Amino acid sequence: xxxxxxxxxxxxxxxxxxxxxRDSVEISEGPPKQVMVIERGTVNMPCDLYPPAPGDKxxxxxxxxxxxxxPLYTFDVRGRDFINANxxxxxxxxxxRASFSPEDRQTPLTLEDIRVPDQGIYxxxxxxxxxxxxxxxxxxxxxxxxxIVIDRLRKxxxxxxxxxxxxKELGRMRIPFFLLGLEEDYEGGQVVVVxxxxxxxxxxxxxxxxxxxxxxxxNEGDDLVLICQTEGGVPLPRLxxxxxxxxxxxxxxxxxxxxxxxxxxKDLNRTDLREKFTCRAENNNITIPARHVVTLDMNFxxxxxxxxxxxxxxxxxxxxxxxxxxxxxxxxxxxTWWIGDKRLRESKEATAGDGSTVTSTLKFAAEKENSGKxxTCRAENxxxxxxxxxxxxxxxxxxxxxxxxxxxRSLQESQFQQGIEEGKDVYFECLVSxxxxxxxxxxxxxxxxxxxxVSEGVILSNRSLVLxxxxxxxxxxxxxxxxxxxxxxISNSLALLVKFVPVCAEEQGQRVYRIGVLEETxxxxxxxxxxPATNFLWRFNNTxxxxxxxxxxxxxxxxxxxxxxxxxxxxxxxTLRCWASNELGTQKEPCIYHIIxxxxxxxxxxxxxxxxxxxxxxxxxxxxxxxxSASAFILEVRDEDSQDVMVNISSTHPVFHVKGxxxxxxxxxxxxxxxxxxKSETITLHASIPAAAANRTGKVTDLVLTPLLxxxxxxxxxxxxxxxxxxxxxxxxxxxxxxxxGGNGGGCHSNRKRGPSTTDILxxxxxxxxxxxxxxxxxxxxxxxxxxxxxxxxxPGYMAIPSSNLTPMxxxxxxxxxxxxxxxxxxxxxxxxxxxxxxxxxxxxGRSVPRERLESSSTVYATxxxxxxxxxxxxxxxxxxxxxxxxxxxxxxxxxxxxVNFAEPAVS
Numbered sequence: 001x002x003x004x005x006x007x008x009x010x011x012x013x014x015x016x017x018x019x020x021x022r023d024s025v026e027i028s029e030g031p032p033k034q035v036m037v038i039e040r041g042t043v044n045m046p047c048d049l050y051p052p053a054p055g056d057k058x059x060x061x062x063x064x065x066x067x068x069x070x071p072l073y074t075f076d077v078r079g080r081d082f083i084n085a086n087x088x089x090x091x092x093x094x095x096x097r098a099s100f101s102p103e104d105r106q107t108p109l110t111l112e113d114i115r116v117p118d119q120g121i122y123x124x125x126x127x128x129x130x131x132x133x134x135x136x137x138x139x140x141x142x143x144x145x146x147x148i149v150i151d152r153l154r155k156x157x158x159x160x161x162x163x164x165x166x167x168k169e170l171g172r173m174r175i176p177f178f179l180l181g182l183e184e185d186y187e188g189g190q191v192v193v194v195x196x197x198x199x200x201x202x203x204x205x206x207x208x209x210x211x212x213x214x215x216x217x218x219n220e221g222d223d224l225v226l227i228c229q230t231e232g233g234v235p236l237p238r239l240x241x242x243x244x245x246x247x248x249x250x251x252x253x254x255x256x257x258x259x260x261x262x263x264x265x266k267d268l269n270r271t272d273l274r275e276k277f278t279c280r281a282e283n284n285n286i287t288i289p290a291r292h293v294v295t296l297d298m299n300f301x302x303x304x305x306x307x308x309x310x311x312x313x314x315x316x317x318x319x320x321x322x323x324x325x326x327x328x329x330x331x332x333x334x335x336t337w338w339i340g341d342k343r344l345r346e347s348k349e350a351t352a353g354d355g356s357t358v359t360s361t362l363k364f365a366a367e368k369e370n371s372g373k374x375x376t377c378r379a380e381n382x383x384x385x386x387x388x389x390x391x392x393x394x395x396x397x398x399x400x401x402x403x404x405x406x407x408x409r410s411l412q413e414s415q416f417q418q419g420i421e422e423g424k425d426v427y428f429e430c431l432v433s434x435x436x437x438x439x440x441x442x443x444x445x446x447x448x449x450x451x452x453x454v455s456e457g458v459i460l461s462n463r464s465l466v467l468x469x470x471x472x473x474x475x476x477x478x479x480x481x482x483x484x485x486x487x488x489x490i491s492n493s494l495a496l497l498v499k500f501v502p503v504c505a506e507e508q509g510q511r512v513y514r515i516g517v518l519e520e521t522x523x524x525x526x527x528x529x530x531x532p533a534t535n536f537l538w539r540f541n542n543t544x545x546x547x548x549x550x551x552x553x554x555x556x557x558x559x560x561x562x563x564x565x566x567x568x569x570x571x572x573x574x575t576l577r578c579w580a581s582n583e584l585g586t587q588k589e590p591c592i593y594h595i596i597x598x599x600x601x602x603x604x605x606x607x608x609x610x611x612x613x614x615x616x617x618x619x620x621x622x623x624x625x626x627x628x629s630a631s632a633f634i635l636e637v638r639d640e641d642s643q644d645v646m647v648n649i650s651s652t653h654p655v656f657h658v659k660g661x662x663x664x665x666x667x668x669x670x671x672x673x674x675x676x677x678x679k680s681e682t683i684t685l686h687a688s689i690p691a692a693a694a695n696r697t698g699k700v701t702d703l704v705l706t707p708l709l710x711x712x713x714x715x716x717x718x719x720x721x722x723x724x725x726x727x728x729x730x731x732x733x734x735x736x737x738x739x740x741x742g743g744n745g746g747g748c749h750s751n752r753k754r755g756p757s758t759t760d761i762l763x764x765x766x767x768x769x770x771x772x773x774x775x776x777x778x779x780x781x782x783x784x785x786x787x788x789x790x791x792x793x794x795x796p797g798y799m800a801i802p803s804s805n806l807t808p809m810x811x812x813x814x815x816x817x818x819x820x821x822x823x824x825x826x827x828x829x830x831x832x833x834x835x836x837x838x839x840x841x842x843x844x845x846g847r848s849v850p851r852e853r854l855e856s857s858s859t860v861y862a863t864x865x866x867x868x869x870x871x872x873x874x875x876x877x878x879x880x881x882x883x884x885x886x887x888x889x890x891x892x893x894x895x896x897x898x899x900v901n902f903a904e905p906a907v908s
């Protein structure tokens with residue numbers, strides 16, 4: 001484009017060209033400093049930071065623009081040193097285009113990429129620590145790209161700021177246009193033809209909004225529309241779109257001096273994220289094309305979501321950490337938790353380093369009502385509609401058994417609350433809800449488990465309890481319990497109230513009253529009953545009479561009756577009986593109280609001194625256990641010589657350990673009992689304290705015989721007497737047998753002629769039995785093994801020979817028993833043959849007894865029947881009846897018909 005130079009004066013041309021040579025202006029005092037800068041250029045804003053006084057320093061620098069009330073830039077030194085001050089720029093106006101250099105105290109603020117809207121008057125405010133605040137003004141003028149045509153070279157040369165028209169010189173001066181050459185105008189004059197490079201293009205989105213460096217974000221699947229626009233440039237520039245060094249197809253449209261190039265990309269995908277798109281503007285092949293680069297930002301849908309901590313079952317009311325993870329979403333995936341249509345909000349999210357993986361942790365305590373419901377983890381990108389994806393988990397909730405105890409159908413609630421009469425049945429039901437199921441239900445009465453016991457009227461099934469014929473012991477709280485893997489559940493309690501006639505209360509208290517004549521006492525009769533007792537009856541019993549006590553003598557206070565009782569004479573001691581009644585009836589068993597006279601205590605007895613030491617002795621006595629027994633025992637220890645009291649001790653038991661005595665001294669110990677009626681007689685003992693430290697036990701001189709000692713002496717004496725009697729009987733039997741064996745009164749002989757053979761008796765229960773016909777004249781001496789086998793004179797089938805038929809003989813001096821023969825008459829045998837028992841001989845110590853063998857003999861075992869009545873003339877002198885033994889018998893063939901006299905059995 002050509003412009004006639006005559007339209008421009010010299011000063012206007014200078015103002016247009018000369019400021020372009022300088023980066024900043026000269027600083028001067030006074031009104032606003034004028035600063036001019038070409039659009040897209042850089043300028044240093046003047047502001048004096050030197051303190052006006054030595055020792056002062058800058059604390060705060062503020063930059064304002066007069067049309068904006070708030071600061072655009074701050075340099076804050078408060079609390080810091082000057083080099084490390086805090087810097088801040090308003091992002092709406094300056095942003096990253098502003099920088100502050102503390103080293104430059106004249107033009108510290110630098111503004112880059114200046115634009116036309118930056119033009120205006122700026123104010124720099126400097127606050128010092130001590131000096132007043134300093135303000136200075138700067139008028140910033142922004143010059144847009146100009147197309148300058150100079151018609152005369154002569155005029156151009158007169159501009160001192162341009163030494164030549166060399167293109168290189170103009171480039172060095174950073175003038176945004178360049179000289180192509182000289183041409184003749186229509187009038188023959190020379191003009192300068194100037195080409196202006198295009199400005200940096202603007203990029204607009206589909207809505208016509210200008211974007212700077214980032215375009216978007218666009219959603220996955222959207223269409224991308226970008227418009228590159230320039231205004232100016234000589235000639236008009238050509239616009240093009242580039243991606244990764246490859247030109248993209250676009251459509252271009254020019255309106256006046258405005259050129260637009262539109263880029264369209266359909267169906268964006270994940271590979272388009274962070275792609276750089278460049279718009280170039282160029283109108284020559286000399287200068288570098290103007291360009292504008294934008295980066296594409298995108299939103300992505302999440303591609304997967306998963307609940308990581310699924311388990312087959314969860315426990316109710318137990319806090320679990322559930323984790324859900326989503327991947328693929330951008331820039332942020334929102335994870336939410338749901339049970340049915342209810343959202344759970346107790347969750348926290350964490351994002352991985354790449355930003356596409358998001359983890360959500362939920363603190364969740366399941367309720368039993370959640371069992372069977374679906375827990376959902378939902379991931380979605382809020383910027384993308386319909387982007388949600390979900391993972392589901394069907395909950396199976398385990399919980400502690402929940403139980404409810406209620407009455408059986410046959411029992412009304414009102415009837416139960418009023419109370420159940422004794423003898424009736426009560427039925428409970430236990431409703432159980434549990435997961436997993438509870439296998440058993442346990443029943444409790446006042447916290448104690450009940451067992452199935454039909455005999456006691458307790459019938460248990462898995463879910464019911466039947467109490468048959470209830471009595472007052474069944475009163476109390478009933479509950480049921482059930483257990484599963486989650487724990488034990490306890491039901492509500494139902495209080496069973498059993499109505500019963502009055503009975504004596506267990507917490508009766510005092511039942512025995514010890515009082516004296518004319519002393520008054522209050523007797524309490526306490527009963528238990530449901531409903532409460534309404535009436536009481538008292539009776540007095542003694543050994544001779546029973547009297548009902550008038551109602552005026554006692555009072556009724558709820559469940560108890562109080563009787564004021566005064567025994568006037570000895571006949572007023574006895575038993576008080578109390579009956580109570582309520583609406584159900586009268587008490588069956590009365591409450592019994594004993595009125596016992598109290599007298600002076602009896603003295604202690606059986607006192608013993610023991611454990612002597614040179615300075616101590618121990619005294620032990622017994623006390624009487626009676627209604628008038630002592631409440632305390634008093635011991636006084638007096639010196640034997642001076643009778644001064646050395647020790648005075650009291651105790652509830654008559655046991656004293658006396659210390660502090662003098663060695664070698666004699667003392668008198670006096671002990672007596674006391675109670676509310678007085679004191680007993682005094683028991684005095686004498687003790688001699690040893691001089692040496694030897695422990696000895698001493699007893700009182702007047703030792704009293706105790707019942708236990710008397711019993712022991714009686715038993716020992718009885719045993720000695722029995723032993724003496726036994727020895728005398730044995731000795732007499734020995735002598736008696738010796739006389740019978742001799743037959744001639746010549747005494748007992750130990751050297752009788754023996755038979756040719758003897759029979760060995762090896763068992764106490766076995767003795768040889770010979771037929772009377774086969775007994776030779778020579779008798780057999782056999783060793784006596786057991787006296788129990790000797791037949792008793794009262795046994796049936798045996799006859800005793802009177803002692804008058806025996807020849808008396810002196811008592812034998814030998815210890816062995818001579819042979820005595822006893823004939824037995826067995827009524828059970830038809831031949832009526834008597835049998836002979838052969839007695840054994842007790843050998844002397846050191847002597848062997850010869851054994852005779854019976855030839856041609858055989859052993860016969862027989863049972864003696866003691867039930868056979870005795871023969872006539874049987875002596876009743878003995879009363880001993882031994883048990884019936886089974887005795888082996890030895891029989892021989894008859895050899896003689898000699899009759900053998902019967903002898904009395906010997907007792908050894």
